[in-house]
Amino acid sequence: MTRKPAESDANDERSDEQLADAAKEGSDAAFAELVARYQERLLRFLLTRCASRADAEDALQDTFINAYRYLASFDPRWRFSTWIYRIGIRNALRLARPATGAEVDVVDPSADPLKDAIRASDRDNLWLTAREVLSADAYTALWLRYVEDLSVREVGDAMERNTSWAKVTLLRARNRVGAAITAQQGAAEGEMYG
Amino acid sequence: MDNLERRLKEDAAVIEAEVSPELALRIRASLHAAERARPDERADNAGFSLWWISSLTGVAAALLVITILSRNADVTPETPRVEPSANIVPENVPGNDVFMPLNAETAELTGPLEEELERLKSDLEKARESVERDLRESF
Numbered sequence: 515m516t517r518k519p520a521e522s523d524a525n526d527e528r529s530d531e532q533l534a535d536a537a538k539e540g541s542d543a544a545f546a547e548l549v550a551r552y553q554e555r556l557l558r559f560l561l562t563r564c565a566s567r568a569d570a571e572d573a574l575q576d577t578f579i580n581a582y583r584y585l586a587s588f589d590p591r592w593r594f595s596t597w598i599y600r601i602g603i604r605n606a607l608r609l610a611r612p613a614t615g616a617e618v619d620v621v622d623p624s625a626d627p628l629k630d631a632i633r634a635s636d637r638d639n640l641w642l643t644a645r646e647v648l649s650a651d652a653y654t655a656l657w658l659r660y661v662e663d664l665s666v667r668e669v670g671d672a673m674e675r676n677t678s679w680a681k682v683t684l685l686r687a688r689n690r691v692g693a694a695i696t697a698q699q700g701a702a703e704g705e706m707y708g
Numbered sequence: 709m710d711n712l713e714r715r716l717k718e719d720a721a722v723i724e725a726e727v728s729p730e731l732a733l734r735i736r737a738s739l740h741a742a743e744r745a746r747p748d749e750r751a752d753n754a755g756f757s758l759w760w761i762s763s764l765t766g767v768a769a770a771l772l773v774i775t776i777l778s779r780n781a782d783v784t785p786e787t788p789r790v791e792p793s794a795n796i797v798p799e800n801v802p803g804n805d806v807f808m809p810l811n812a813e814t815a816e817l818t819g820p821l822e823e824e825l826e827r828l829k830s831d832l833e834k835a836r837e838s839v840e841r842d843l844r845e846s847f
Contacts, residue, residue: 549735558725574727575735579742631724640719660713661720692712 530594538585545585548594549578556602558631559657562641563606563650567627573605580605592671595662599672603654638698640691647694652687659684 526533526547536544556577560570580601581588588597632639644653651673658664658672659680670680727735 545739546736549739553727553732553735554725557727558720558723561723561725571731571734574731575738578735579738582739582742628723632722639722640715641723644716656716657720660716688712691716695712 531590534585534588534594534597535590537582538588545582548581548598552595552598553578555662556598559599559661560602560606561627561631562645562657563603563654564609564627567630569609570606570627573602573609576605576608577602593664593668596664596668596672599658599662599664600674603673640695643694643698644687644691647690648687652683652690655680655683656687656691 526544528536528544528547530548530551533544533548537548553574557570557574560573560577561567564570564573577598581598588594628642628645632642641657644656648656654673655669658669659666664672666680666684667677669684670677673680675683
């Protein structure tokens, strides 16, 4: 942003795609509004994919910078959320696999940004369970489908896979998480009744 | 929405992801410093050049094909003059008892044989004359 950064307008009722269009035309205020709308959603997702909160924050920053730089390539036929998540996933992967020779931050293996970010709850968070039983891709697909409400096709697009892959992965992920919940419940009942 | 979907949504919502003022400031500062990649002039020029080169190549190829085709159209296909190398009349055809000589153009090949034949004829003639002379002298 070479001009003065604009504050977001909380009353902006334009859709994400309309804002992206305005930002493409040069409106920094429109882009600031997109940042305001997505920063928490993206950070929540990145906390589940990165090794530390610092990594998640770096990935968030890089995602917005990349989106701003390459806004001209945004195709308005896509949903903005699909596009920005695609960038976010790439950044999370890049941080997970540092380039050879790159300086690597030492991460405390006992630190878990997701566990740290989960508020005290009376039951196990399903996303912790999902992380244990699913691959990283299946986990991301499940998140995009049920937290971000992307369609199956959009999940495939965001993950640079085809729709069939997304459909099968989501079905298997649901089955696995469902089976894990059943197992947890069985174990809890077993403990309860001795 | 089924039970699993509802639980997934609820459990995602309790993940604390508040963006601290410091992080917000950092993001704003980095965006302020970021230059937007223009739909690159260089890329545009490269695209235009590629389009131009491919168009020229296409036109040149089309002209070449047209030229070749028109050249071929002017030249009427020349049927090679076929001279019968032999008129062979089957011997068993009734009423055809005349054997036509071969008109093969094989002079180069038959020349030496003809010379040899001439020499043999000459030798034969000499031998005949010699025999006749011997007979005359004997009787």
